[in-house]
Amino acid sequence: MKKGLAVLLVVIVAGFTLMSGYNGLVKAEEEINSVWANVESSYQRRADLIPNLVNTVKGQADFEKSTLTQVVEARAKATQTKIDPSNLSEEQLTQFQQNQNAVGSALSRLLVTVEQYPALRANEGFINLQAQLEGTENRINVARNKFNDAARLYNQKVRQFPTKLVAMIFGFNEKPYFKSAEGAEKAPVVNFN
DSSP: OHHHHHHHHHHHHHHHHHHHHHHHHHHHHHHHHHHHHHHHHHHHHHHHHHHHHHHHHHHHOOOOHHHHHHHHHHHHHHHHOOOOGGGOOHHHHHHHHHHHHHHHHHHHHHHHHHTTOHHHHTOHHHHHHHHHHHHHHHHHHHHHHHHHHHHHHHHHHHHSTTHHHHHHHHTOOOOOOOOOOTTTTSOOOOOOO
């Protein structure tokens, strides 16, 4: 009788440990999914602002159209990239980042080119859009940092004992982090010649 009771107690404790570990992993994974949605929302906000910026620039200045075309093409490519955060892989995240970096690079070239046009710089609509884009870039950075924090917490749970056993049983795998673009450690050179 005592032996059966001890076995039952061990089974109950193991069951609660398993359940607790599983629920903790599900909660952490859902946090990553939620934070990833915020990252995508920030990038979408930028993509939504780009047509307004391009139209404002078109309406105010007549300069190299290839710059505008690059912005529009980069935006189109970036908005086509969709990621399912529950199946997030290092390769998918790298491709997503490359597409988003292309948008940022095209916008930078556009904004530097615009600096050469005083009438456009003084345009209130353009100044407002430029401020909106700057705010959006800040939001994107905050969202990426929050994603990395959520991924760190999740990855800690996946790797810590005894939750690691639960993760292995139920197929919870580590999530990749956002990484800086190659060459991001070097300050950009702005030339107004």
